Amino acid sequence: MTSWRPSNGLFLCWAALMVLLALTVTLAYQPLGFFNFVVALAIATAKAGLVMIIFMELGNRPGLVRAFAGAGFFWLMILLWLGLMDFVTRA
Amino acid sequence: MSEPGDIAAHLSSPKQRDEVLELGMWTFLSTEILLFGGLVMTYMVYHHADPVSFAEAGRQTRIVIGTINTAVLLTSSFCVAAAIQAGQAGAVRPLKGLLVVAIVLGLIFLGLKGVEYAGEYSDHLVPGVDFAQSGPHAQGIRLFFIFYFLATGLHAIHLLCGIVVLIVFLRCARQVVRRPRYLAGLRTAGLYWHFIDVVWIFLYALIYLPGRSG
Amino acid sequence: MKNYLTDDYTLRSWFFTTDHKRIAILYFASLILLFFIGGAAATMIRIELATPRADLVSSDTYNRLFTMHGIIMVWFFLIPSIPNTIGNFIVPLMIGARDLAFPRLNLASWYLFMLGAAITLLAIFMGGVDTGWTLYTPFSTLYSNSYVAVAAAGIFVAGFSSILTGLNFIVTIHKLRAPGLTWYRLPLFIWSLYATSVILVLATPVLAITLVLLAAERIFGIGVFDPRIGGDPLLFQHLFWFYSHPAVYIMILPGMGVVNELITCYSRKKIFGYKFVAWASLAIALAGFLVWGHHMFVSGQSLTASLVFSFMSFVVAVPSAIKVFNWTATLHKGTLRFDAPMLYALGFIGLFTMGGLTGLFLACLAFDVYATDTYFVVAHFHYIMVGGMVTAYFGGLHYWWPKITGRMYPEYWARAAAILIFLGFNLTFFPQFILGAEGMPRRYHVYPPEFQVWNVLSSGGATILAVAYLMPLFYLGYSIFFGAKAPANPWGATGLEWQTPSPPPKYNFERQPVVSAPPYDYEHAPEPQNV
Numbered sequence: 001m002t003s004w005r006p007s008n009g010l011f012l013c014w015a016a017l018m019v020l021l022a023l024t025v026t027l028a029y030q031p032l033g034f035f036n037f038v039v040a041l042a043i044a045t046a047k048a049g050l051v052m053i054i055f056m057e058l059g060n061r062p063g064l065v066r067a068f069a070g071a072g073f074f075w076l077m078i079l080l081w082l083g084l085m086d087f088v089t090r091a
Numbered sequence: 092m093s094e095p096g097d098i099a100a101h102l103s104s105p106k107q108r109d110e111v112l113e114l115g116m117w118t119f120l121s122t123e124i125l126l127f128g129g130l131v132m133t134y135m136v137y138h139h140a141d142p143v144s145f146a147e148a149g150r151q152t153r154i155v156i157g158t159i160n161t162a163v164l165l166t167s168s169f170c171v172a173a174a175i176q177a178g179q180a181g182a183v184r185p186l187k188g189l190l191v192v193a194i195v196l197g198l199i200f201l202g203l204k205g206v207e208y209a210g211e212y213s214d215h216l217v218p219g220v221d222f223a224q225s226g227p228h229a230q231g232i233r234l235f236f237i238f239y240f241l242a243t244g245l246h247a248i249h250l251l252c253g254i255v256v257l258i259v260f261l262r263c264a265r266q267v268v269r270r271p272r273y274l275a276g277l278r279t280a281g282l283y284w285h286f287i288d289v290v291w292i293f294l295y296a297l298i299y300l301p302g303r304s305g
Numbered sequence: 306m307k308n309y310l311t312d313d314y315t316l317r318s319w320f321f322t323t324d325h326k327r328i329a330i331l332y333f334a335s336l337i338l339l340f341f342i343g344g345a346a347a348t349m350i351r352i353e354l355a356t357p358r359a360d361l362v363s364s365d366t367y368n369r370l371f372t373m374h375g376i377i378m379v380w381f382f383l384i385p386s387i388p389n390t391i392g393n394f395i396v397p398l399m400i401g402a403r404d405l406a407f408p409r410l411n412l413a414s415w416y417l418f419m420l421g422a423a424i425t426l427l428a429i430f431m432g433g434v435d436t437g438w439t440l441y442t443p444f445s446t447l448y449s450n451s452y453v454a455v456a457a458a459g460i461f462v463a464g465f466s467s468i469l470t471g472l473n474f475i476v477t478i479h480k481l482r483a484p485g486l487t488w489y490r491l492p493l494f495i496w497s498l499y500a501t502s503v504i505l506v507l508a509t510p511v512l513a514i515t516l517v518l519l520a521a522e523r524i525f526g527i528g529v530f531d532p533r534i535g536g537d538p539l540l541f542q543h544l545f546w547f548y549s550h551p552a553v554y555i556m557i558l559p560g561m562g563v564v565n566e567l568i569t570c571y572s573r574k575k576i577f578g579y580k581f582v583a584w585a586s587l588a589i590a591l592a593g594f595l596v597w598g599h600h601m602f603v604s605g606q607s608l609t610a611s612l613v614f615s616f617m618s619f620v621v622a623v624p625s626a627i628k629v630f631n632w633t634a635t636l637h638k639g640t641l642r643f644d645a646p647m648l649y650a651l652g653f654i655g656l657f658t659m660g661g662l663t664g665l666f667l668a669c670l671a672f673d674v675y676a677t678d679t680y681f682v683v684a685h686f687h688y689i690m691v692g693g694m695v696t697a698y699f700g701g702l703h704y705w706w707p708k709i710t711g712r713m714y715p716e717y718w719a720r721a722a723a724i725l726i727f728l729g730f731n732l733t734f735f736p737q738f739i740l741g742a743e744g745m746p747r748r749y750h751v752y753p754p755e756f757q758v759w760n761v762l763s764s765g766g767a768t769i770l771a772v773a774y775l776m777p778l779f780y781l782g783y784s785i786f787f788g789a790k791a792p793a794n795p796w797g798a799t800g801l802e803w804q805t806p807s808p809p810p811k812y813n814f815e816r817q818p819v820v821s822a823p824p825y826d827y828e829h830a831p832e833p834q835n836v
Contacts, residue, residue, distance in 0.1 A: 004177060005185075006169075014166065018162065021161055028304065043296070047165075048289045051289050064114070068118060069120070075124070075125060079125070080131065088139060
């Protein structure tokens, strides 16, 4: 009982998440212009990906589960893409 | 009350029960993506309309609290994932300990959020309640903070529900070695908890990071 | 021999049931009540519109009437109708399961639905809402003197009922199918409900958050849709229609699903092009999310967006058309029987096609600029919703009535009602196409005198329709007590639901069925019985 400890994978994932958090904060203070926004979202996506693949175990689940996990994000992209299209293309 | 295999009367096998719970939770999480997604759409529309004001508004958020809270939630996710591993190994004491830590971290998050909200109230940054900003960016700041309060408020409500769920699993943690459905349930609850974390990861990027390089 | 109805007679066993069949009955009873409330509003609207002047009600009351009619009919009748009555009852039976995946969530769905209905009815009895069911800002947020936030709360709660239903169906269809029941052996009703459930699950949350934004704006004046502080009213419309357009597919896909079952049974033939029809359902579900801007052509949306949405609206018509062609091909050289369910199915095909084609008219930008917010649109959507969906609902109700109640309905009364519904419907709504083309705006209760003849015809049709809708209430009610007892499979239909007694036992099947036959295997099906 006392010999149990969490797997290395979990520790590594946590460490990676902390590193990415530090990275995103640091980069936020760099003058990258428009790319600040892009970088922030990209790092967020990476962090979310780690949580989903490691903590939520999507890394070793069948394709159906992964499809379900992806569906929400895919549909959100429809909302954002087609929705913003109006605002972005107004005269 | 339950049949051998610890499954409900309408199901036919433990494997089916586990798969049903997993798919059910992922379906529910998809609905949550779209729920928060509507708010993200609102953010994106107004960010596009006035990115300078959004940057200005971002500067007024409390990045120290926000960053600590992010680390807190990420760590709590680690704890929940580890708790599940402990449950799988039948290690009841570590399971309970990890759940306690996750719950405490969740409560810390909510506490810090409350401190943050109080600060924003005293800064007159609460649209619809007490909003008094001046200058050319006032409108954009107001729209930013509408998103901020609704999104983080909704997130906090979800987190609170998650904490309650974890408390329930903590209370009956001894069942992990007796009832297979405990672990199936904890896994499902874990998915929910991690998802709350994922939502926060994106909210953090949208709320605390804009305008820092200005 | 106990069945799900006779298993326990206590009130507690009904209001705390987790049996999907009893929950379906709970929904059915609630929906009858709500249909007639929404219908009462429609009756007053049509009475008022029989004359060009404002005779019956003031403008303000009229606004509240059509709003109430829309809100109740959309959210509290059409959306739950087939999924929560026929779907709840039949889906587990059709796939050989003992219940849905989450029986307690199913009961929670009903309670949420009732709570949402109660709150919305409260809004109506407090004085109603005058914004139209579309709740457009900034009128609804800044200027309306009506109970917008209360109604929004009611719809919000009902939305979660929808979401839980969709979630339940999706997981059930994936995981609780009987051994041997592969996807391509499923009845197409299941494919349709699966597609419906995808929409329920992915669209409704956006409605939920939109209503939160609306209520926050209304109650706290946050300003998110307020142009005076930089808010954009069109944001509301985008968010609203992102849900509400797919919602119309939530409403029609189950009807299409029912029609598959009816056409095959009453032609005694397998469906033509099974895989096309199956995938067309999913295509409608996906493509239905890509067209919402066609409700906003004249709103100030960008021309680019309008062009894209117009094009996509043509694309989404294709899978629906495929279904219509395939149903027609199924009828060809079938051994047709014109029982009441078949009459409803045939009515559906014709009326849905008219509604769908007129939708294509409206998808053309140039025509829509002219026809939008006229009675042309009103006629278009009533052809689909009433001529299509309500017709299919009645068809399915009759078809599965023996299974649900264990009684046969009186066939000749049913056929008479079906024909009367068809005639009354067309008399009510066809003149509205003409009115719209001639320029009569919707949501107006006064109009130029030259429009009166069409309005009178429409109101006359509505009277016939009202009588026709009341008829089933009587003969179906009668049949519960005095109808002939139904055998397990009176129609000689294929499908697992017909292989268990009528009404089914509590856990549906004595033994878990195992499937090896293709769907709609009418060559090997038993003959219909004369009961």
